[in-house]
Amino acid sequence: MSGSLRSREREMGVVILDGSTVRAFVGDEEVFNRSVDERFAALDLNGDGVLSRAELRRALETFRLLETHFGVDVVTPPAEVAALYNSIFDQFDLDRSGTVDRDEFRSEMRRILLAIADGLGDFPLQIVLEDDDQGSNLLQQAVDLEAAKTKAAASGK
Ligand SMILES: [Ca+2]
Numbered sequence: 001m002s003g004s005l006r007s008r009e010r011e012m013g014v015v016i017l018d019g020s021t022v023r024a025f026v027g028d029e030e031v032f033n034r035s036v037d038e039r040f041a042a043l044d045l046n047g048d049g050v051l052s053r054a055e056l057r058r059a060l061e062t063f064r065l066l067e068t069h070f071g072v073d074v075v076t077p078p079a080e081v082a083a084l085y086n087s088i089f090d091q092f093d094l095d096r097s098g099t100v101d102r103d104e105f106r107s108e109m110r111r112i113l114l115a116i117a118d119g120l121g122d123f124p125l126q127i128v129l130e131d132d133d134q135g136s137n138l139l140q141q142a143v144d145l146e147a148a149k150t151k152a153a154a155s156g157k
Contacts, residue, residue: 014126015139015143016126016143017125017139017143018120018123018124018125019116019119019120019121021142021143021146022113022114022117024145024149025145025146026114026142031145032110035141036106036109036110037102037106040102040105040106043059045058050099050100050101051099051105053085053086053098056085056089056092056100057085057089060088092104092105092108094107109138
């Protein structure tokens with residue numbers, strides 16, 4: 001099985017980020033909205049302009065909010081997972097319309113990322129990101145934004 005383990009490692013990138021990285025990303029409204037809107041469009045599978053419960057669930061699965069990346073996969077009982085997804089959907093669906101529109105998605109993603117930022121604080125965390133959803137991972141984009149700014153600062157711009 002070592003062969004398949006190695007190929008899995010190749011698909012992942014390890015990034016370091018802390019709260020300020022995530023906060024800077026959320027604070028850059030243009031970059032943040034563009035990233036979140038792209039994500040929203042990708043998740044809106046039937047193209048009706050809103051996210052259904054099933055569409056959002058797929059999104060949460062790709063955000064991997066229910067997993068940890070400290071080297072251990074957490075197995076959560078299915079009933080618990082379903083209840084959690086439902087409660088998360090209700091948090092997104094601010095006006096209780098039964099669907100999540102773009103503004104609701106933006107504001108809840110902002111809230112979630114700021115909560116992640118608070119959780120990270122100033123303590124740099126190593127996070128393993130999978131490269132297979134290139135550019136669509138919001139934390140990856142937060143890291144990319146910081147890298148771009150650091151580069152710009154270093155070149156005197
Ligand atoms: Ca939809």
